[in-house]
Amino acid sequence: MPRRLTIVFALILFAPVLLGVPKAEAQLGIRNLCPVVDIQTRGATYEPGGIILTTFDRDNLWVYDVDRDRRYPLPETFPCTFNCRLSPDMRWMVYFNDLTNAYNQMRLDGTQRSLVSEYAASVEWWSSDTWLVWTPGLHAYLQGPDGTRSPLDVSGVVSVQPRGNWGLAVETDGDGFRRALVNLNDRTQRIELGVDLTYFDDYGWSPDGSHLAYVAPIFTNDDELPDGSEILMATPADGSIVQLTRLLESYGTARINGLAAGELHWSPDGNQIAFWLVDLGGFDPIETALTAVLHIVDVNTGLVRKFCHFETDVHTPNPPRIVWSPDSTHIAFGADIPGDEKPNLLLALDTETGIFTILSEGLYPALGAPDVTAWGLPPG
Numbered sequence: 001m002p003r004r005l006t007i008v009f010a011l012i013l014f015a016p017v018l019l020g021v022p023k024a025e026a027q028l029g030i031r032n033l034c035p036v037v038d039i040q041t042r043g044a045t046y047e048p049g050g051i052i053l054t055t056f057d058r059d060n061l062w063v064y065d066v067d068r069d070r071r072y073p074l075p076e077t078f079p080c081t082f083n084c085r086l087s088p089d090m091r092w093m094v095y096f097n098d099l100t101n102a103y104n105q106m107r108l109d110g111t112q113r114s115l116v117s118e119y120a121a122s123v124e125w126w127s128s129d130t131w132l133v134w135t136p137g138l139h140a141y142l143q144g145p146d147g148t149r150s151p152l153d154v155s156g157v158v159s160v161q162p163r164g165n166w167g168l169a170v171e172t173d174g175d176g177f178r179r180a181l182v183n184l185n186d187r188t189q190r191i192e193l194g195v196d197l198t199y200f201d202d203y204g205w206s207p208d209g210s211h212l213a214y215v216a217p218i219f220t221n222d223d224e225l226p227d228g229s230e231i232l233m234a235t236p237a238d239g240s241i242v243q244l245t246r247l248l249e250s251y252g253t254a255r256i257n258g259l260a261a262g263e264l265h266w267s268p269d270g271n272q273i274a275f276w277l278v279d280l281g282g283f284d285p286i287e288t289a290l291t292a293v294l295h296i297v298d299v300n301t302g303l304v305r306k307f308c309h310f311e312t313d314v315h316t317p318n319p320p321r322i323v324w325s326p327d328s329t330h331i332a333f334g335a336d337i338p339g340d341e342k343p344n345l346l347l348a349l350d351t352e353t354g355i356f357t358i359l360s361e362g363l364y365p366a367l368g369a370p371d372v373t374a375w376g377l378p379p380g
Contacts, residue, residue: 029246039347048327049066054334054346054363054372055366055367062074080095080367083096084096089377094116103117120133127162134154157182167182168181170196178192199258200256204262213244226283227252228248229247230244258317263275265323272351277293278290279292292314310335320335321334321371326377334347334371335347342358345360346363
């Protein structure tokens with residue numbers, strides 16, 4: 001039996017047994033949240049408040065103060081998305097200083113700035129007081145608060161486990177690629193994740209680093225194009241893999257998110273994962289893509305919620321970038337509403353009611369799309 005078809009039978013036919021999915025979880029369906037009210041405009045206040053970082057021009061990163069409904073640019077910053085990182089406590093940001101060509105950290109209101117690294121391709125928060133620094137040569141090391149460096153063996157690795165020593169590796173597999181979690185201290189320890197396929201390979205680490213959620217392509221026929229995709233979750237501590245979603249049963253052909261990897265967004269409390277589900281009118285993830293709708297899966301129960309009051313046809317190569325509010329109750333993103341005369345909007349979704357609200361107008365597509373960088377907390 002071909003290898004891909006074998007994977008399909010394991011994932012679909014025997015998933016509740018082989019992947020450890022509880023029976024109650026496997027039976028859960030999709031809950032539609034479709035409020036009758038139109039997209040709202042914010043009032044004098046908007047809970048849960050906080051600070052959203054985004055762009056309103058081509059030159060700067062901007063602060064949008066949700067509590068005060070005001071915005072202002074941050075000097076010596078540059079528009080950014082995935083290369084700007086929010087700290088675990090959601091009060092600091094690592095950002096690229098366009099003037100000094102170095103990575104710095106600052107409070108979300110632009111205050112208390114300090115140098116992190118003068119020579120880096122990317123800087124991430126590995127823990128609350130330690131950075132993961134990637135060099136331009138694709139080497140990596142952990143940098144402590146006192147500046148000490150601990151090199152990591154990241155050959156073939158595209159992402160490192162927060163607070164841990166596992167990495168997501170992408171390896172050649174004949175004419176294609178496969179993924180695995182590997183122990184960076186002992187490469188003989190690994191967890192196979194299966195085929196790596198463009199537009200079906202998104203992933204995201206849980207906030208505490210204990211789990212990796214990832215998208216897997218599902219093949220029900222022995223061909224090159226998958227019939228759909230599902231979200232699975234791997235746990236390095238015990239080597240287990242569970243299937244979180246049953247999207248193929250409800251939607252048929254669909255893809256999760258877009259070309260960019262690392263955009264499966266966990267809520268800060270670690271209980272939910274938000275994603276765009278892109279309906280495919282055929283089997284091609286680009287040519288037959290129709291509309292994208294926001295969904296959330298509960299990692300504890302497998303319940304999927306669909307927020308059907310907003311959909312977008314701006315999804316290829318990537319749908320709008322989404323960020324969670326600090327209290328895990330709302331999601332923000334930038335988008336244009338088809339058919340209206342408004343410029344690009346900063347939208348927020350209340351995940352309990354399904355109501356979308358316009359927070360501000362005029363987002364600028366500095367990096368090709370009117371994306372949001374982060375939603376965090378002011379200095380406290």
